[in-house]
Amino acid sequence: MTRLLLGRRPIGIVFAAPYAIFLAAVFAYPLGLAVWMSFHRYIFTAPGVSVPRPFVGLDNYRDVLTDPAVRQAFGNILVFLVINVPLTVVLSLGLASALNGAIRFRTFFRLSYYVPYVTASVAVVGVWLFLFTTNGFVNGVLGPLAPRPSWLVNTHLAMPSIAVYVTWKQLGFFILLYLAALQNVPKELYEAAAVDGASRWRAFRAVTVPGVRPATVLVVIVSLITGANLFTEPYLLTGGGGPDGASSSPVLVMYQRGIEQGHPDVGAAIGVLLVVAVLVIALINRRLLERD
Numbered sequence: 001m002t003r004l005l006l007g008r009r010p011i012g013i014v015f016a017a018p019y020a021i022f023l024a025a026v027f028a029y030p031l032g033l034a035v036w037m038s039f040h041r042y043i044f045t046a047p048g049v050s051v052p053r054p055f056v057g058l059d060n061y062r063d064v065l066t067d068p069a070v071r072q073a074f075g076n077i078l079v080f081l082v083i084n085v086p087l088t089v090v091l092s093l094g095l096a097s098a099l100n101g102a103i104r105f106r107t108f109f110r111l112s113y114y115v116p117y118v119t120a121s122v123a124v125v126g127v128w129l130f131l132f133t134t135n136g137f138v139n140g141v142l143g144p145l146a147p148r149p150s151w152l153v154n155t156h157l158a159m160p161s162i163a164v165y166v167t168w169k170q171l172g173f174f175i176l177l178y179l180a181a182l183q184n185v186p187k188e189l190y191e192a193a194a195v196d197g198a199s200r201w202r203a204f205r206a207v208t209v210p211g212v213r214p215a216t217v218l219v220v221i222v223s224l225i226t227g228a229n230l231f232t233e234p235y236l237l238t239g240g241g242g243p244d245g246a247s248s249s250p251v252l253v254m255y256q257r258g259i260e261q262g263h264p265d266v267g268a269a270i271g272v273l274l275v276v277a278v279l280v281i282a283l284i285n286r287r288l289l290e291r292d
Helices: 002-006 010-038 059-065 068-100 106-118 121-132 137-145 158-182 187-195 200-211 213-228 232-237 250-260 264-291
Strands: none
Touching (some): 059 068, 059 264, 068 158, 068 213, 068 264, 158 200, 158 213, 158 232, 200 213
């Protein structure tokens, strides 16, 4: 009976149990609670105070889908992902390929790309604000070519600017993923390509890109999940999604509706829709990349 319940190797269950409990407590339970809240009229109360939380069906989802700010936030995050994901894949793969070769100061460059990723976001945001505010360094260099209004207060440039910032900040992590994948590409394939007279660009397309395809799938999925959960950057860089909501994100609107405005049921509905959207997009991307 014990073998039937625990399988042939019960020691594996023992080692996996702490992580399973962690996932259940940190992810599964909050997600289940969010789904339940999204179908009820839910309000926060003081400990020990009980209030009715009636079932309202799809009312919260109707409120969310008819809210212009929510629709704008989902549109903004789509713009962000269209810029961030391809830019992340291209730059991280290109830089990883360069750093994988025998170049001088290779360790220094690897560390330099990784430093922004491990640096606190508040500190890095301060540097970015110094560079891209109206009177910042970049506008000073561009002079009359600088956009008016400036980058982070421009309704057309705010979200693209945040997308570039996030790409730059997280580039080091994805470079490490590609560097690890490049170690598994057989060097014999490059030698065969060289014997066939292939140029470096041709060898990169024919050997490197297919060889790191599993890493590319991982990079795309992680970029999608990270981008969909965008919060810190618009909150700090544009003062909470400005100008006029041009840089707001679903997570930011969820925080504003659920915490600041005291409507956690509406915030939960936004969160559930976001989870479903991310899962669908990630699944489609994975199928397309693996099929190709």
